[in-house]
Amino acid sequence: MAQIAPAVAQKSGESLLFLTDEQLRKGIEAMFFAYRGFTADPDRILEEKGYGRAHHRAIHFIHRAPGTTVNNLLSILGVTKQSLNRVLRSLIEDGLVESRVGHRDKRERHLYLTEAGLELEHQLSDAQRARMRDAYRAAGPAAVAGFRQVLEAMMDPEMRRHFHRITERGA
Amino acid sequence: MAQIAPAVAQKSGESLLFLTDEQLRKGIEAMFFAYRGFTADPDRILEEKGYGRAHHRAIHFIHRAPGTTVNNLLSILGVTKQSLNRVLRSLIEDGLVESRVGHRDKRERHLYLTEAGLELEHQLSDAQRARMRDAYRAAGPAAVAGFRQVLEAMMDPEMRRHFHRITERGA
DNA sequence: CTTGGAAAGTCAACAAGGCTGACATAAGAT
DNA sequence: ATCTTATGTCAGCCTTGTTGACTTTCCAAG
Numbered sequence: 383m384a385q386i387a388p389a390v391a392q393k394s395g396e397s398l399l400f401l402t403d404e405q406l407r408k409g410i411e412a413m414f415f416a417y418r419g420f421t422a423d424p425d426r427i428l429e430e431k432g433y434g435r436a437h438h439r440a441i442h443f444i445h446r447a448p449g450t451t452v453n454n455l456l457s458i459l460g461v462t463k464q465s466l467n468r469v470l471r472s473l474i475e476d477g478l479v480e481s482r483v484g485h486r487d488k489r490e491r492h493l494y495l496t497e498a499g500l501e502l503e504h505q506l507s508d509a510q511r512a513r514m515r516d517a518y519r520a521a522g523p524a525a526v527a528g529f530r531q532v533l534e535a536m537m538d539p540e541m542r543r544h545f546h547r548i549t550e551r552g553a
Numbered sequence: 554m555a556q557i558a559p560a561v562a563q564k565s566g567e568s569l570l571f572l573t574d575e576q577l578r579k580g581i582e583a584m585f586f587a588y589r590g591f592t593a594d595p596d597r598i599l600e601e602k603g604y605g606r607a608h609h610r611a612i613h614f615i616h617r618a619p620g621t622t623v624n625n626l627l628s629i630l631g632v633t634k635q636s637l638n639r640v641l642r643s644l645i646e647d648g649l650v651e652s653r654v655g656h657r658d659k660r661e662r663h664l665y666l667t668e669a670g671l672e673l674e675h676q677l678s679d680a681q682r683a684r685m686r687d688a689y690r691a692a693g694p695a696a697v698a699g700f701r702q703v704l705e706a707m708m709d710p711e712m713r714r715h716f717h718r719i720t721e722r723g724a
Numbered sequence: 725c726t727t728g729g730a731a732a733g734t735c736a737a738c739a740a741g742g743c744t745g746a747c748a749t750a751a752g753a754t
Numbered sequence: 755a756t757c758t759t760a761t762g763t764c765a766g767c768c769t770t771g772t773t774g775a776c777t778t779t780c781c782a783a784g
Contacts, residue, residue, distance in 0.1 A: 400694040406682040407617070408720050409689070409701065410591075414610075415712040416704035417588050418631065420581075434740055439585075446578070452761065460589065465742055467762065489751050489760045511577040517706035518580070521699065523571040528692065528699025530580065533587035535688035541586040549579050605769055623732065636771055638733065660731040660780055 423509035431502070436461075436469045438506055441495065444479060445503045446548055449492040451484070458544050478502060594680035602673070607632075607640045609677055612666065615650060616674045617719055620663040622655070629715050649673060 399405070424438050443458055444450060452470070456463055470493070473479040478499035484490035495503060518526050537545060570576070595609050614629055615621060623641070627634055641664070644650040649670035655661035666674060689697050708716060 397694065400697050401686055401689055403682060405697075406685045406689070407678075409685050409697070410613075410681055411617075411716060411719060412701055412704040412708075413588065413591050415716045416707040417584065418712055419708045420584050422709060436741060442581075446582075453759090461741085462743065463761075464744085464763080468741075471762090484760095487752065487760085489749095491761070507578075510581055511574060513707060514577045514580050515572055517703050518572055518577070520706040521702040523568065524695070525699030525702040526571050526576075526580070528696030529703035530583055531692040531696040532688050532700035533583040535691040536587040536684060537583075537590045538593060541589055545582060545586045548582060607770060624730095632770085633772065634732075635734085635773085639770080642733090655731095658731080658781070660778095662732070 419513065420510070423513055424506045427506055427509060433472075436465070437473060440466065440469050440473060441478065441499060441503050441506065443548070444493045445495050445500070445507075448494050449482075451490045451492060453490075455493065457540075458548075460541075473499070590684065591681070594684055595677045598677055598680060604643075607636070608644060611637065611640050611644060612649065612670060612674050612677065614719070615664045616666050616671070616678075619665050620653075622661045622663060624661075626664065628711075629719075631712075644670070 421435065425435065428434060428438055439459055440455065443455055447454070452463070452466070456466055459466060470479060470481070474481055476498075477496055480494045480496050480499075481491045482494065484492060521529070534542060534545065592606065596606065599605060599609055610630055611626065614626055618625070623634065623637070627637055630637060641650060641652070645652055647669075648667055651665045651667050651670075652662045653665065655663060692700070705713060705716070
């Protein structure tokens, strides 16, 4: 059902060989193995500190959008408030995150990294960016552009909105 | 520490603007959001059947390398045998996977998908490939080549070996 | 032939991090 | 005054990862 015969490639002007099931499977496996590498370095650092990936995600997005509300973080991370709350509570207790009551709407809590939080964020980010930088450098700018295009096309629309919102400040 | 100033770009002949921290952060976030999309469709199917991602991974790689041993699967998946065993046991009990005692070495178990297993594999794979295909088509062949280059550069060396071994038959 | 060690399986216990459901509180909105 | 929203919290459940200990099977080296 899903086999795209090479003959189909004639349909368009360009070769559609990159859409064969075999190519798609390779892409799927590449995503799987690459994601392991992507998380490996932060995971090691987090383990030492007794944290997990969930903490990393919270720290990352709070750093990226300081003052974000719990609800906003919830929709970015796509988890339940109970799940996020467990993580946030430990980060707040450990003094990595500060929760400030909203100025206009006092129901909201605005989240900020403390000095210690920023320090851990840097440590995690440095490790992850180092791997990313090596991969980017090895592949070159054209490949990086393609990489980003495919990733973006792979996102759910709602996630793509988050991605653009978070990303749109800065180059 | 990790900031690469635009001035550094002059060092090489080509622009190194794609290696700024901001660009790297975007790449990191793109990976995060894209991976969610990548797993979303299979996750929905698996949930209906009472399985999880761990089952999907086992099914995928057994399909990809029929007759693989437990130990081989273990090193591909990077989990403990206890963890994999729990998943395999349920798949065997449910008749999706068959475990055959080794011909030469009778300690080894060779794993195969049954008819039912193949059927589920197809269902999961179709969903995941559909998203992949849409993303590939939207981005175009050049972008796909870059995508694959960056992903491969991002893998740990051992995972890259697995990737090549699994992938090297076929185009 | 015996024994060492590898491959596999199993049991128990635990932790992280998802989930649901129920409920409490504060405060904006109507 | 009441409805709704934002947040927090308690309890309980599931999946999927972990370690450690132990058994069975069986190849291979002595």
